[in-house]
Amino acid sequence: MANGAIGTATATTGARVVSEDDVIRVEDLKLSFYTTLGVVRALNGVSFNIPRGKVIGVVGESGCGKSQTGLAIMRLTPGRIEGGRILFREFNAGEEIDIVQLDKNGPEMRKIRGNHISMIFQEPMTSLNPCYTVGYQIEEAILLHQTQDKAEARRRAVDILRKVGMPNPERIADSYPHQLSGGMRQRAMIAMALSCTPTLLIADEPTTALDVTTEAQILDLMRELQHEIGTSIMFITHNMGVVAQMCDEVAVMYLGRIIERAAVDDIFYDPKHPYTISLLRSIPRLGVARGQKLESIKGTVPDPYSTVPGCPFHPRCPAAIPGLCDAVMPDEVFVAGSRTHTVRCHLYT
Amino acid sequence: MDTAQKNGASGEILLEVRGLKKHFPIQSGFLRRVTGYVKAVDGIDFYIKKGETLGLVGESGCGKSTTGRTILRLLDPTAGEIIFDDPNIGKVDLAKLNRAQLKRVRPNMQIIFQDPFSSLNPRLTVGQIVGEPLEIQKVASGQKLKDRVAELLQEVGIRPENMTRYPHAFSGGQRQRIGIARALALNPKLIVCDEPVSALDVSIQAQVLNLLEDLQEKYNLTYLFIAHDLSVVEHISDRVAVMYVGYIVEMARTEQLYYHPKHPYTEALLAAIPKPDPRKRTRPIKLPGDVPSPANPPSGCYFHPRCRYAEEICKVERPPLRDIGGEHWVACHFAEKLQLQGITPLNEIPLIELPRRQASVSATTTAATQIPHPQSLSSQV
Ligand SMILES: Nc1ncnc2c1ncn2[C@@H]1O[C@H](COP(=O)(O)OP(=O)(O)OP(=O)(O)O)[C@@H](O)[C@H]1O
Ligand SMILES: Nc1ncnc2c1ncn2[C@@H]1O[C@H](COP(=O)(O)OP(=O)(O)OP(=O)(O)O)[C@@H](O)[C@H]1O
Ligand code: SF4
Numbered sequence: 001m002a003n004g005a006i007g008t009a010t011a012t013t014g015a016r017v018v019s020e021d022d023v024i025r026v027e028d029l030k031l032s033f034y035t036t037l038g039v040v041r042a043l044n045g046v047s048f049n050i051p052r053g054k055v056i057g058v059v060g061e062s063g064c065g066k067s068q069t070g071l072a073i074m075r076l077t078p079g080r081i082e083g084g085r086i087l088f089r090e091f092n093a094g095e096e097i098d099i100v101q102l103d104k105n106g107p108e109m110r111k112i113r114g115n116h117i118s119m120i121f122q123e124p125m126t127s128l129n130p131c132y133t134v135g136y137q138i139e140e141a142i143l144l145h146q147t148q149d150k151a152e153a154r155r156r157a158v159d160i161l162r163k164v165g166m167p168n169p170e171r172i173a174d175s176y177p178h179q180l181s182g183g184m185r186q187r188a189m190i191a192m193a194l195s196c197t198p199t200l201l202i203a204d205e206p207t208t209a210l211d212v213t214t215e216a217q218i219l220d221l222m223r224e225l226q227h228e229i230g231t232s233i234m235f236i237t238h239n240m241g242v243v244a245q246m247c248d249e250v251a252v253m254y255l256g257r258i259i260e261r262a263a264v265d266d267i268f269y270d271p272k273h274p275y276t277i278s279l280l281r282s283i284p285r286l287g288v289a290r291g292q293k294l295e296s297i298k299g300t301v302p303d304p305y306s307t308v309p310g311c312p313f314h315p316r317c318p319a320a321i322p323g324l325c326d327a328v329m330p331d332e333v334f335v336a337g338s339r340t341h342t343v344r345c346h347l348y349t
Numbered sequence: 350m351d352t353a354q355k356n357g358a359s360g361e362i363l364l365e366v367r368g369l370k371k372h373f374p375i376q377s378g379f380l381r382r383v384t385g386y387v388k389a390v391d392g393i394d395f396y397i398k399k400g401e402t403l404g405l406v407g408e409s410g411c412g413k414s415t416t417g418r419t420i421l422r423l424l425d426p427t428a429g430e431i432i433f434d435d436p437n438i439g440k441v442d443l444a445k446l447n448r449a450q451l452k453r454v455r456p457n458m459q460i461i462f463q464d465p466f467s468s469l470n471p472r473l474t475v476g477q478i479v480g481e482p483l484e485i486q487k488v489a490s491g492q493k494l495k496d497r498v499a500e501l502l503q504e505v506g507i508r509p510e511n512m513t514r515y516p517h518a519f520s521g522g523q524r525q526r527i528g529i530a531r532a533l534a535l536n537p538k539l540i541v542c543d544e545p546v547s548a549l550d551v552s553i554q555a556q557v558l559n560l561l562e563d564l565q566e567k568y569n570l571t572y573l574f575i576a577h578d579l580s581v582v583e584h585i586s587d588r589v590a591v592m593y594v595g596y597i598v599e600m601a602r603t604e605q606l607y608y609h610p611k612h613p614y615t616e617a618l619l620a621a622i623p624k625p626d627p628r629k630r631t632r633p634i635k636l637p638g639d640v641p642s643p644a645n646p647p648s649g650c651y652f653h654p655r656c657r658y659a660e661e662i663c664k665v666e667r668p669p670l671r672d673i674g675g676e677h678w679v680a681c682h683f684a685e686k687l688q689l690q691g692i693t694p695l696n697e698i699p700l701i702e703l704p705r706r707q708a709s710v711s712a713t714t715t716a717a718t719q720i721p722h723p724q725s726l727s728s729q730v
């Protein structure tokens with residue numbers, strides 16, 4: 001099957017799916033942290049695009065750089081962007097703006113953050129101000145960008161709180177963040193991120209802290225909004241179930257790089273990268289092979305201060321080719337016969 | 350695995366819990382007067398057979414951890430019996446034992462916690478952490494202690510040389526292994542696993558789940574496996590109990606519960622699991638409202654304000670947990686009448702073949718290699 005891939009589709013510039021109508025195109029993004037213990041190279045050349053109106057999932061092990069990618073797009077990362085471009089296009093055929101070139105505290109970037117790109121953060125407390133009620137904070141966002149009418153803003157705030165499944169939205173609107181449970185705070189934050197009807201929503205593990213029944217409702221709501229408003233969503237998660245249910249396309253990250261990128265169906269039914277395959281085989285699947293051992297990936301992710309020569313996955317890869325994988329970094333190439341499925345692995349070059 | 354198969358036909362009971370309650374007082378005001386109770390566990394019944402795994406699932410705050418801790422008498426029960434079949438002294442009601450008596454039973458019951466980052470004492474070396482229970486129980490000391498600790502670490506896939514290092518030098522999965530080694534130190538019969546893999550990455554999660562299964566087989570361990578991930582629970586459990594607001598609402602063999610649920614809450618939980626298959630997209634059953642507070646539960650059946658099958662009787666009468674046949678226990682007035690939807694099995698991920706490539710750039714062969722089977726992947730870390 002995949003043998004046909006060998007020696008084909010290798011462009012020296014690497015593979016890139018370029019569509020005319022991308023909300024975001026990230027090109028060769030590099031990001032580092034300079035700490036007292038050494039340099040952490042968090043992103044080592046991340047490239048991907050987010051097509052308008054689509055949900056793209058970003059998955060990978062803890063520490064692989066998912067959050068930092070999202071935070072870089074928002075220009076909220078504490079790390080140093082050392083190279084690359086983040087091209088944002090507000091509407092189809094509109095002007096492309098390189099977010100990396102903007103002053104991160106300047107008026108243009110603030111406008112993008114408030115109006116066009118919003119983010120649901122991994123830690124709920126980081127985006128809720130403890131001094132104001134939840135309703136007030138949502139109303140502020142609405143007043144800033146949508147309407148001048150206070151009563152109308154209030155009505156919309158309560159409405160969005162109801163939409164995220166809050167049992168008693170009027171009462172919740174008058175509560176302070178600390179008066180809410182973790183799950184409710186998470187929902188308040190989701191409500192706030194959605195209240196400005198963003199062009200792009202970056203959702204960083206938005207349901208990880210929630211129970212399955214609440215999670216399912218929030219996912220349903222996000223899907224609905226995406227259909228209604230046409231918001232593009234960058235959905236960061238480590239839950240492959242959530243990816244399968246929510247996403248159109250998937251980018252798999254490993255140690256600060258995207259190592260496979262494809263339509264969701266291809267990721268689940270025709271994965272190519274050994275890491276993606278192992279990842280899929282390590283999750284328990286309902287109704288499948290009970291009592292059989294799960295496949296596990298040996299070892300752990302190397303510590304962030306070290307750099308691995310060659311393919312970063314080679315110390316854990318069951319298919320590693322000695323002499324090649326431990327020495328040469330594989331390029332990103334198209335999988336044979338596809339214009340959308342890319343992989344970064346010597347098995348396919 | 351099949352319960353009957355695993356235990357032989359006998360299915361001897363190791364632990365039986367009857368009418369267990371744990372109420373936490375709510376104190377308020379200047380005088381710290383008790384103004385009410387959080388009924389975290391409110392009269393539950395279940396049993397675990399020797400060598401089996403009973404999964405305990407339910408939403409956050411429903412009382413899973415409180416149940417686990419009360420069984421081990423890390424918390425004192427408000428009411429009820431906890432009958433444990435101790436290998437040395439036979440059946441005892443743990444609820445009635447005093448501290449000294451408990452100390453004799455303790456070695457046979459251990460717990461593994463969720464958070465591998467805070468459950469290990471950061472000031473002790475790995476050797477001290479694993480050896481501590483042996484010292485406390487005065488089982489071993491000196492070289493004998495060291496040998497036993499080395500053996501335990503080996504057992505969970507940690508190199509014994511690591512004995513002198515501190516927990517912070519290990520990853521989450523490795524710390525969880527250390528916690529497991531400590532739990533195993535005294536050859537326990539029952540281990541309460543309280544969300545042992547929830548904090549771990551999926552690939553690491555698989556390593557730890559496999560380890561727990563291997564150890565169970567080797568030492569005939571019995572697990573109470575607490576988790577909120579229903580896929581993990583399905584994978585590891587022989588039987589599953591579902592909790593809702595301090596009460597067990599359904600308990601059955603795993604296949605039975607997942608394919609043929611009899612309680613409306615179980616049905617809603619199963620429908621909500623995000624299935625890792627893009628060709629099987631599902632929509633959740635809308636549950637109105639929130640999980641009620643255990644300090645102020647609704648009348649009758651606690652699930653009635655959210656249940657789409659509720660009738661008048663549900664508001665006034667609390668349905669008891671009863672066996673509707675074949676060890677299937679349900680607390681619902683209409684368990685026999687309702688036609689509920691269980692899961693449909695997912696497609697297996699197709700076995701992916703990787704093309705083989707040689708180090709020399711041009712060489713290609715047509716032979717395909719498969720990703721090695723998990724057993725051949727070393728779990729040593
Ligand atoms: N403030 C910081 N200082 C130093 N290193 C950092 C900092 N923030 C993040 N990093 C490093 O950057 C890398 C990427 O982190 P990131 O938070 O993006 O991971 P992630 O994929 O979101 O992981 P998780 O699934 O755990 O959220 C990690 O190696 C992390 O240690
Ligand atoms: N020491 C305590 N004092 C007062 N209330 C408590 C105490 N411990 C637990 N509770 C309450 O008892 C209820 C059950 O808590 P428990 O920790 O057993 O839930 P759980 O099912 O383990 O939830 P989770 O999935 O979030 O771990 C909760 O409402 C909790 O707030
Ligand atoms: S490049 Fe080599 S080590 Fe890396 S994933 Fe492919 S086969 Fe494995």
Ligand code: SF4
Pocket residue numbers: 612613614650651652653654656657658659660663668680681682683684
């Ligand atoms: S007893 Fe009534 S309310 Fe409770 S689960 Fe059954 S049908 Fe629903």
Ligand SMILES: [Mg+2]
Pocket residue numbers: 066067068122204
């Ligand atoms: Mg993150």
Ligand SMILES: [Mg+2]
Pocket residue numbers: 413414415
């Ligand atoms: Mg708990």
